Amino acid sequence: MKKILLIEDDLSYSRIIKNFLERNGYNVETADSVKNGLLEGKKEGVNLIITDFRLPDGTGLELLAQFKAFNKKLPVILITNYSDIGIAVKSMKMGAAEYITKPINPDELLLTVKEALEEEQIEKEQSKKAFGEENYIVGNSSDAQQIEKHIQLVAPTDLSVIILGETGTGKEYISKRIHQFSNRNQGPFVAVDCGTLSKDLAGSELFGHVKGAFTGANETTTGHFEAANGGTIFLDEVGNLDYESQIKLLRALEEKKIRKIGSTQEISIDVRILAATNENLQEQVKLGLFREDLYYRLNEFSIKALPLRKRKDDLMLFAEQFLLESCEKLNKEAKEFSKEVANKFLKYEWPGNLREMRNIVRRATLLENSNQITLGVLPDEITNKRSTGSSHQTVKALRQDEEKNVIQEILLANQYNKSKTAEQLGIDRKTLYNKMRKYGL
Numbered sequence: 259m260k261k262i263l264l265i266e267d268d269l270s271y272s273r274i275i276k277n278f279l280e281r282n283g284y285n286v287e288t289a290d291s292v293k294n295g296l297l298e299g300k301k302e303g304v305n306l307i308i309t310d311f312r313l314p315d316g317t318g319l320e321l322l323a324q325f326k327a328f329n330k331k332l333p334v335i336l337i338t339n340y341s342d343i344g345i346a347v348k349s350m351k352m353g354a355a356e357y358i359t360k361p362i363n364p365d366e367l368l369l370t371v372k373e374a375l376e377e378e379q380i381e382k383e384q385s386k387k388a389f390g391e392e393n394y395i396v397g398n399s400s401d402a403q404q405i406e407k408h409i410q411l412v413a414p415t416d417l418s419v420i421i422l423g424e425t426g427t428g429k430e431y432i433s434k435r436i437h438q439f440s441n442r443n444q445g446p447f448v449a450v451d452c453g454t455l456s457k458d459l460a461g462s463e464l465f466g467h468v469k470g471a472f473t474g475a476n477e478t479t480t481g482h483f484e485a486a487n488g489g490t491i492f493l494d495e496v497g498n499l500d501y502e503s504q505i506k507l508l509r510a511l512e513e514k515k516i517r518k519i520g521s522t523q524e525i526s527i528d529v530r531i532l533a534a535t536n537e538n539l540q541e542q543v544k545l546g547l548f549r550e551d552l553y554y555r556l557n558e559f560s561i562k563a564l565p566l567r568k569r570k571d572d573l574m575l576f577a578e579q580f581l582l583e584s585c586e587k588l589n590k591e592a593k594e595f596s597k598e599v600a601n602k603f604l605k606y607e608w609p610g611n612l613r614e615m616r617n618i619v620r621r622a623t624l625l626e627n628s629n630q631i632t633l634g635v636l637p638d639e640i641t642n643k644r645s646t647g648s649s650h651q652t653v654k655a656l657r658q659d660e661e662k663n664v665i666q667e668i669l670l671a672n673q674y675n676k677s678k679t680a681e682q683l684g685i686d687r688k689t690l691y692n693k694m695r696k697y698g699l
């Protein structure tokens with residue numbers, strides 16, 4: 259049975275989530291602070307961490323950073339408030355498996371947990387074989403067609419490719435597509451998140467080590483390069499590699515040989531390298547933080563993944579694909595977007611790009627009961643419903659606090675059964691959902 263550690267300081271809420279996950283076949287331990295979370299999470303046998311963002315002695319992001327330094331393969335799901343998209347985006351950059359927003363929707367939670375654990379399994383088995391098209395959308399706009407042309411052009415060559423773009427713009431998807439259309443597509447595709455490689459262990463993660471190479475090296479390991487032999491290695495957030503690892507990487511690329519840490523034996527490798535960054539790598543080269551020779555070696559060809567706000571022509575195509583996928587995955591009847599929603603989508607900035615859109619559409623699919631996605635199930639960021647400062651603010655805030663407490667109490671008493679809660683409050687389910695979202699319940 260998979261073991262989940264849930265870190266949440268609201269104990270009644272924590273109990274409800276724990277019960278729900280246990281009913282669905284998981285073993286759940288709980289902790290109520292950063293300190294206790296770290297203690298519990300580092301114990302043997304934990305497969306997944308779910309942590310709230312706001313904790314009494316710190317934040318979920320601090321925990322995420324610590325867990326990623328401790329074991330970067332341990333998946334971490336961050337719970338944020340519905341409107342904290344900035345934190346959610348940051349968490350993904352820091353290596354979170356996924357984020358979910360409050361109020362937690364049970365189906366969404368279960369799906370996210372399942373997906374995070376599946377990914378953990380794949381990592382473990384290192385079964386990086388060829389994969390299907392993964393619902394890859396090319397897009398109809400001329401920019402999208404240009405990117406696709408470049409992918410098809412460069413894929414069959416062995417050139418190193420650097421993929422530039424903001425977080426969530428599809429850099430990893432592009433690199434998988436390059437692998438898929440390359441002659442190496444029967445070989446492994448190994449994705450390495452350089453942002454989560456600690457300085458001390460980067461060398462051994464990338465190239466492996468022999469038993470006894472350093473304290474704690476109890477057995478000989480295979481590094482990512484060796485695992486990718488005959489295939490493609492994808493170095494995500496390559497700008498985060500420390501200087502020492504950059505030197506080793508350059509050597510591996512130039513000599514096509516690696517040496518495990520602590521070994522004198524050289525191993526020949528045949529690996530194609532794709533790298534991604536959402537930083538200005540050239541700027542880092544200028545500042546002396548990234549080696550110029552490595553930069554040119556990685557940048558034999560470059561592809562720019564566009565931010566979603568600059569892809570207005572294809573934006574609804576993505577939204578509709580995510581809606582279709584969500585309906586299928588969640589066993590919901592087919593739905594469409596209302597005109598108002600489409601308008602808001604086109605005006606929104608999408609700081610988290612395609613990943614944010616996929617998550618918002620998935621959540622809207624869960625919340626919407628009709629066959630049309632309406633404004634009511636979108637976050638305030640998109641609908642601009644956020645209240646602006648006014649003289650009534652304090653009185654209003656007080657009333658809202660009261661209302662929030664009452665709703666929370668009744669929800670808890672009903673074990674988060676929304677129909678019962680709405681009935682007891684004398685409001686309909688939709689109003690309840692809106693209020694829950696408003697108050698982050």
Ligand SMILES: Nc1ncnc2c1ncn2[C@@H]1O[C@H](COP(=O)(O)OP(=O)(O)OP(=O)(O)O)[C@@H](O)[C@H]1O
Pocket residue numbers: 350351393394395396423424425426427428429430431432494534536563612613616
């Ligand atoms: N071409 C595409 N077609 C369909 N969905 C896509 C496409 N590109 C990206 N996505 C969706 O967006 C999500 C994020 O994409 P991906 O992980 O490739 O982004 P990224 O730029 O590598 O993100 P990060 O900067 O956080 O590493 C994917 O999980 C997928 O759901």
